[in-house]
Amino acid sequence: MKKRYLLFLFFIAGMCCTFLVQAQSPYDDEVCLDKTVRQLRKEEQKQKLAAGMSKTLIYASYLNYSDRTVDRIITGKDEFEPHRGKYIRNVEVKVIAPYGVTIEKPEADRFSKFQKFANGIQIKTKDWVVRNDLLFKSGDAVDPILFADTEKNLWERQTFKDVKLFIVPVEGTDNLVDVVIMVQDKWSWSLNFSVQFNKVTGGITFQNFMGLPQSIAIGASLNYRKDNFYSVYGVYKYDNIKRSHIDIKIAGDYSPLDKGGRLSITRDFFSANSKWAGHIKTSLYREAASVPNQLASSIPTNTFCNMQDVWLATSIKMPGLKKTRYDLVRMILSARMKRMDYISRPYLRSPDGAQTFIDHTYFLGSLGFANWDYYIDHSVYFLGQAEYFNKGLNGALILGFDYDEELNKRFYSGIQLDYGKFIPKFGYLNSRVTYGGFTKKDSYQQLLFKISEKFYSAPVKLGKKFMMRQIISADINLGFNRPIGRELVVNNSSGLRGVFVNYIRGARSYVFGFETVVYPTFKILGFSSCAFMFADLAVIQGSTTGHSLSQGYGAGVRLRNLKFGIGYFELAFAYYPSLNIPGLKPYTIISDYTNRRAIQEDNLFEPTILSPE
Numbered sequence: 001m002k003k004r005y006l007l008f009l010f011f012i013a014g015m016c017c018t019f020l021v022q023a024q025s026p027y028d029d030e031v032c033l034d035k036t037v038r039q040l041r042k043e044e045q046k047q048k049l050a051a052g053m054s055k056t057l058i059y060a061s062y063l064n065y066s067d068r069t070v071d072r073i074i075t076g077k078d079e080f081e082p083h084r085g086k087y088i089r090n091v092e093v094k095v096i097a098p099y100g101v102t103i104e105k106p107e108a109d110r111f112s113k114f115q116k117f118a119n120g121i122q123i124k125t126k127d128w129v130v131r132n133d134l135l136f137k138s139g140d141a142v143d144p145i146l147f148a149d150t151e152k153n154l155w156e157r158q159t160f161k162d163v164k165l166f167i168v169p170v171e172g173t174d175n176l177v178d179v180v181i182m183v184q185d186k187w188s189w190s191l192n193f194s195v196q197f198n199k200v201t202g203g204i205t206f207q208n209f210m211g212l213p214q215s216i217a218i219g220a221s222l223n224y225r226k227d228n229f230y231s232v233y234g235v236y237k238y239d240n241i242k243r244s245h246i247d248i249k250i251a252g253d254y255s256p257l258d259k260g261g262r263l264s265i266t267r268d269f270f271s272a273n274s275k276w277a278g279h280i281k282t283s284l285y286r287e288a289a290s291v292p293n294q295l296a297s298s299i300p301t302n303t304f305c306n307m308q309d310v311w312l313a314t315s316i317k318m319p320g321l322k323k324t325r326y327d328l329v330r331m332i333l334s335a336r337m338k339r340m341d342y343i344s345r346p347y348l349r350s351p352d353g354a355q356t357f358i359d360h361t362y363f364l365g366s367l368g369f370a371n372w373d374y375y376i377d378h379s380v381y382f383l384g385q386a387e388y389f390n391k392g393l394n395g396a397l398i399l400g401f402d403y404d405e406e407l408n409k410r411f412y413s414g415i416q417l418d419y420g421k422f423i424p425k426f427g428y429l430n431s432r433v434t435y436g437g438f439t440k441k442d443s444y445q446q447l448l449f450k451i452s453e454k455f456y457s458a459p460v461k462l463g464k465k466f467m468m469r470q471i472i473s474a475d476i477n478l479g480f481n482r483p484i485g486r487e488l489v490v491n492n493s494s495g496l497r498g499v500f501v502n503y504i505r506g507a508r509s510y511v512f513g514f515e516t517v518v519y520p521t522f523k524i525l526g527f528s529s530c531a532f533m534f535a536d537l538a539v540i541q542g543s544t545t546g547h548s549l550s551q552g553y554g555a556g557v558r559l560r561n562l563k564f565g566i567g568y569f570e571l572a573f574a575y576y577p578s579l580n581i582p583g584l585k586p587y588t589i590i591s592d593y594t595n596r597r598a599i600q601e602d603n604l605f606e607p608t609i610l611s612p613e
Helices: 002-064 113-120 127-131 144-157
Strands: 087-096 160-169 176-185 189-195 199-206 214-223 230-238 247-254 258-267 276-290 299-317 329-344 360-371 374-378 386-390 392-404 408-423 427-440 443-457 460-462 466-480 488-490 504-506 508-520 528-541 549-561 566-575 587-592
Touching: 087 127, 144 160, 144 176, 144 386, 360 408, 374 408, 386 408, 386 427, 488 508, 488 528, 504 528
Parallel strands: 087 176
Antiparallel strands: 160 176, 189 199, 199 214, 214 230, 230 247, 247 258, 258 276, 276 299, 299 329, 329 360, 360 392, 374 386, 392 408, 408 427, 427 443, 443 466, 460 466, 466 508, 488 504, 508 528, 528 549, 549 566, 566 587
16 A cells, blocks of 8 residues: 555656646747847847948958958978979069959959959059069078078068968989979058057058058157147158168158157178178257156157168178088178267256266177077067077177267277077077176277176967966166266166156166966957066166066057057057156156167177167
């Protein structure tokens, strides 16, 4: 009886459950269906909104579509190493249209109305413009270094949207190849418009004007300052004159505070086989007032000055090092003259010592060695683009004379050593040790011993969609026998970002920078981006202004959108506790179109007087 009773209870319970399920299922299904429909509608609305914003940005970007469509990963000489020693049968240059095609798909059957219009008014870059930058020709053996240098030079011209070098083996042979250099034209003109926290800027740029290696840019800005309400500028540049790798650039600026122009004629060491380099630079400027930083009050100066800078260098292959792992080491001989002359000025040195207008000329010569190999990395100080870093050891001995209006003629001597090393899965370390000083009448003056360490870590994944790097820098400046007014200065250029006035001074300084950068691996509305936080710390010994410890903390973002022609834009906020500099606020906003804290690939070519000012 008990078993039957239990079975009866289970039967009744099962029937109740079945009834409840049957009674509630239709309602639950309707609720679930309603929720699903609402979710689908929300997702559809989000997709429509995202598509609409993306389309709006694409249409807007047509006004300033001046960069390549993709960030091509460049591997350097390793990409061409499998073809080393093979002979080049033919070299072909292909220049494709700016719109509707890519290097991977250089031909298209359908173009939109805008693409047809844009390609129709484009004046195609002449083939010889590309050929003038090639470091090889038909009949040459493939040298991976020269191919990598050619690729690097074409990118750094910044006149093409995309660049790719193809090496195609010739069928039926083992040692013949054809080379195809394919470049995608930039649109020959672009409108430039930007809104920043301190100004609104607009202008027009003509790239590869008339299909030639020349560019013209003109523009104006409305500044949010009563004392400097507007400014206009103009730039003309012609690259690689008659295949000489000599560039000429003329530029001018006009605003209520600054008026002037500059001219430069330059030739860099453009390849491992280039034998000489040099530049001639001159400028003439009138300055009504200086602005310590973008949020500070202007300081009346009323100066009129001119500058000349002449530099010439030659490279010599090191004997006995050919066909070894040191075959890219070169001996560098160089000479330089730089002169700054003030036609008019209010004083030589301001009462607080922060402003100096001293006539100054130096003549220097250097003997050194440079390793012309380099590491390539991406998304370190910039976003996406290839970045080049010194590899191995570089060094130079610098000797010369300095003519200073206050301190008269002095003999200068200096030594510089630089070493760059990339450690897989750890990061890149750049170490630089320099010494410089003057002698006058058997006495030593203005000595400076400097140790500079810069490190960036290999990227670390944060989940599936983010990566992080650490960037650390340390600059130790040890000064001895510094004349009055020639103390070491700590400012933006020497490590305390956002401080542009020469007010923080002392006999010795120790400057440290820490930066954490987080990069998303995806794009937001077509923008590559990263967010960063930083801390700058400067310790000053023998301070003449009471600043023994200066700090700067802040955060910012960096953006890149190639469709808008924005290769790099940085916006950051910085706060300085206990700064107490007259006329300066304890905070500032920093904006820039380049990262001025990036490791420079200078290889010690241009001798200069060692100074952190």
